[in-house]
Amino acid sequence: MQIKLSNLSFKYNKKAPFVLNNVSYTFNTGSIYALQGKNGAGKTTLGKLILGLLKPTKGEIYFDDTNAIKISAGKRADSIGYLFQNPDLQLFASTVLEELTFPFELKKELTDEKKNEISTLLEKFHLAGFEKRFPLAMSGGEKQRLALATIMSRNVDFLILDEPTSSIDSKGQSFITSFINDFVGAGGGAIVISHNDEFLSNLQNVTNLNLDGGTIYEKKN
Amino acid sequence: MKKRIDPRVKLLFIILLTTLAVLAKDVIYMSIILVVGIVINLCLKTDILYAIKRLRHFLSILIFIAIVQSLSIKGGRVLIPIGNTALLSTKGLQFSLEFLLRMSIIVVSGLIATSTDGREMIDGLLKLHMPYELAFMTSISLRFIPVFSEEFKTRLNAISMRGIDIKKLSLPKKIRVYAYLISPTISGCIMRSEVLAKSMQVRGFRAHPKRTMLRELKMGILDYTLVLISLLIAAAFLAGMYKHGILVTF
Ligand SMILES: Nc1ncnc2c1ncn2[C@@H]1O[C@H](COP(=O)(O)OP(=O)(O)O)[C@@H](O)[C@H]1O
Ligand SMILES: [Mg+2]
Numbered sequence: 001m002q003i004k005l006s007n008l009s010f011k012y013n014k015k016a017p018f019v020l021n022n023v024s025y026t027f028n029t030g031s032i033y034a035l036q037g038k039n040g041a042g043k044t045t046l047g048k049l050i051l052g053l054l055k056p057t058k059g060e061i062y063f064d065d066t067n068a069i070k071i072s073a074g075k076r077a078d079s080i081g082y083l084f085q086n087p088d089l090q091l092f093a094s095t096v097l098e099e100l101t102f103p104f105e106l107k108k109e110l111t112d113e114k115k116n117e118i119s120t121l122l123e124k125f126h127l128a129g130f131e132k133r134f135p136l137a138m139s140g141g142e143k144q145r146l147a148l149a150t151i152m153s154r155n156v157d158f159l160i161l162d163e164p165t166s167s168i169d170s171k172g173q174s175f176i177t178s179f180i181n182d183f184v185g186a187g188g189g190a191i192v193i194s195h196n197d198e199f200l201s202n203l204q205n206v207t208n209l210n211l212d213g214g215t216i217y218e219k220k221n
Numbered sequence: 222m223k224k225r226i227d228p229r230v231k232l233l234f235i236i237l238l239t240t241l242a243v244l245a246k247d248v249i250y251m252s253i254i255l256v257v258g259i260v261i262n263l264c265l266k267t268d269i270l271y272a273i274k275r276l277r278h279f280l281s282i283l284i285f286i287a288i289v290q291s292l293s294i295k296g297g298r299v300l301i302p303i304g305n306t307a308l309l310s311t312k313g314l315q316f317s318l319e320f321l322l323r324m325s326i327i328v329v330s331g332l333i334a335t336s337t338d339g340r341e342m343i344d345g346l347l348k349l350h351m352p353y354e355l356a357f358m359t360s361i362s363l364r365f366i367p368v369f370s371e372e373f374k375t376r377l378n379a380i381s382m383r384g385i386d387i388k389k390l391s392l393p394k395k396i397r398v399y400a401y402l403i404s405p406t407i408s409g410c411i412m413r414s415e416v417l418a419k420s421m422q423v424r425g426f427r428a429h430p431k432r433t434m435l436r437e438l439k440m441g442i443l444d445y446t447l448v449l450i451s452l453l454i455a456a457a458f459l460a461g462m463y464k465h466g467i468l469v470t471f
Contacts, residue, residue, distance in 0.1 A: 053378050073378070074386030082382050088409070090379040092401040102401070103383040106394055136408070154384050 001079065001157040001189065003027040003050060007059035009214075010042075010049060019045045021214030022059070029157055029189035032180060034200050036193075036219075037211035043193045044085075046211065047160045052076045081151030085162040087143040088136060096122075096138075096146060097131040100153055118153060125149040126175075141172030148179065159183060159190040165199050177202045226265070227444040228337045228345030230451075234261055235330045237455045242326035247467035248315065250458070251322040257454075258329035265336040272332055275370055278377070283324050291317035334363055344438050353432060361417070365410065372409045376402045 003026070010020040019042040027033055037043050048054045050061060052073035061068040068076065084090050093099040100118045104110040122128045125145040130138070135146055144167065151159065159180070165173050173196075180190050181204050194200055208219035238261075241254050262269055273280065296312030334342065339360040346356035380387060380398060387398055462468045 048378075051382060053381075072386050072388075073381040074384055074389070077382045077384040084379070088405075089375050090382065092376070092380070092405055103385055106385060106390065106397070136405070150383065 001029050002062070002064050003080075003158060003189075004062040005059070005216075006062060008049065008056055008061060009058040010045060010054065011057050018057070018214050020049070023214070023216050025209075025216045027158070027189055027191060029187055030184065030205070031189060032184050032203050032206045033189075033191045033209055034194060034203070034206050035191055035209045035211060035216075036195060041211045042214065043211055044162060047082060047162060047191070047193070050076075050160065051080060051082055077156075078154055079156055080158045080160065081154065081156040083144070083147055083151065083159065083161040083164055085166055087140075087147040087167070090147050090150070091135040091143060094134060095131060096127055096133050096135055099135050099146060100150055103150075104153075114153075121149045121152055124152075140167040141169060141175070144168055144172065145175070148176075157188055159188065160193075161190065162193045163195075164192065165194060165196045173199055174202075226447065227438055227440050228341045229348060229438070229440065230444050230447050231265075231333050231337055232342075232345060232349075233448060234451060235333050237451055238330035238333075239327055241455060241458055242323045242330075244459070244469050245323075245462055245467065246319060246469050247462065247465070248318050248322065250462055250467060251319060251326065254458070255322055255326050255329060258326055258333075262329060262332050262336075265333060267332050267336045269329075269332065272328075272335070275367065276328065278373065279370070280328075283321065287317040287321045290320060339364055341438070344434055344436075347434075348438055354427070365414070368413060369406070369410055372406045372413075373402065376406055376409075 005023050005025045008020055008023045009018055011018045023046075035043055035046075045054065049056060050068075052068065052071065055069070063071065063076075063079065091099060093102055097118075100121065101110055101115075104114050119128070122131065125148060127142070127145060127149060130142070135143060138146070144164070161176075161180070164176050168176070177199060180192065181202075184190050184205060192200070192203065200206060210217045210219050238254060238258050242251065245251050245254065259269070291309060291313040294313040294316045295307055295310050297315070298311045299307040299309075300311060300314065301307070301309040337345070342360045342363070343353075343356045346359060347353060351359075377387070380402065385398065387395060390398065459468070
């Protein structure tokens with residue numbers, strides 16, 4: 001899959017300055033993109049545009065050859081997963097198991113096959129035995145793994161991770177490092193917003209990007 | 222410096238408008254009150270369109286309630302019949318219109334408060350002899366309305382990032398999704414308010430019994446004139462409603 005930004009510009013309202021200014025860039029699966037930039041450079045805004053939570057002021061976003069403007073945010077989520085900087089914001093349910101099942105229950109897609117998939121995911125994210133726990137009362141690393149499991153329950157092609165190391169310890173960091181490497185090794189794509197150089201140095205196939213002055217630059221190293 | 226209207230006058234506007242909205246039970250009177258509220262907002266240059274955008278979820282819930290009301294209350298003339306029964310009757314329509322107008326007036330008058338910054342509002346309340354702690358709480362609670370709607374919106378976004386298009390869900394499922402959102406939204410707000418409480422403590426809130434203000438409020442001639450005019454208009458409204466027998470009786 002390809003996420004293509006084409007002359008993309010965005011500002012929050014008429015009077016505000018452009019946060020993104022005429023950005024053209026293509027993200028491909030099979031690569032990890034490390035996106036850096038100062039506070040307020042527009043990294044989170046770019047993520048929200050790709051997810052369809054914000055609409056471009058000018059320009060377009062393409063998923064492969066389809067203009068994304070035609071695709072609703074809920075539909076985009078089937079191919080793109082977003083990990084919030086603060087996983088508290090993406091957990092709702094009263095148990096870990098319900099957290100994984102409720103979207104499929106709502107869509108009447110909770111088949112036996114899906115249920116099996118979910119128990120495999122619980123194993124993979126070291127959450128087996130946690131089924132009855134209250135998500136918001138778990139540790140930072142556990143919440144992050146649960147949030148990742150909810151994303152992976154949809155078999156997404158792309159991951160966008162916003163500062164994934166800000167609320168976890170070193171053990172959590174090595175988990176997410178190998179998770180991202182495996183995901184991209186298996187044909188996925190990842191955009192990682194992070195300033196943690198040690199963490200980034202352990203990722204493979206990384207393209208370093210800098211968002212500055214509303215534009216994306218590739219950093220050669 | 223530009224002449225600003227005293228926050229006490231704005232408080233009076235809010236109190237009068239909401240009181241009239243609660244007391245009136247007539248579509249025409251309430252529409253006039255709503256227009257007056259909108260005109261006041263326009264004069265104070267509050268951003269009505271922005272507020273409507275921010276409150277659109279809340280407003281759509283109100284409209285939903287109004288529709289349910291209009292269909293469930295029967296009486297008066299039948300407007301839309303189905304078979305032998307009425308789908309919509311004049312009484313249901315009147316009831317739901319009154320409900321919508323009443324809520325709109327309350328929202329619009331609440332908007333008046335947004336034209337004043339929190340500090341000024343606290344000072345205004347103090348001048349009305351409200352204890353400082355209460356005045357502070359009042360202004361903080363107003364400040365928390367946008368926090369609440371922001372928290373709610375973030376969660377709504379997070380739901381759509383689960384691959385759920387809320388707009389496409391059936392009504393019972395929509396209600397289930399909203400139920401999922403309520404408790405994390407409230408706990409998010411409580412967590413934010415705990416941070417606020419801690420930062421107030423470390424800054425020594427209530428450490429000194431008597432506070433002074435850098436800029437003291439003073440009512441000017443314009444303020445007194447506005448108070449007089451608005452009291453007169455409100456009294457005229459009440460008298461008119463009493464005469465026409467359209468005052469809510471308890
Ligand atoms: N909801 C919003 N309304 C208005 N301006 C915003 C909003 N969110 C972010 N901004 C502004 O857009 C710019 C980019 O923000 P953001 O994308 O969060 O930056 P980053 O994630 O790189 O730190 C900042 O100047 C910020 O103040
Ligand atoms: Mg950010």
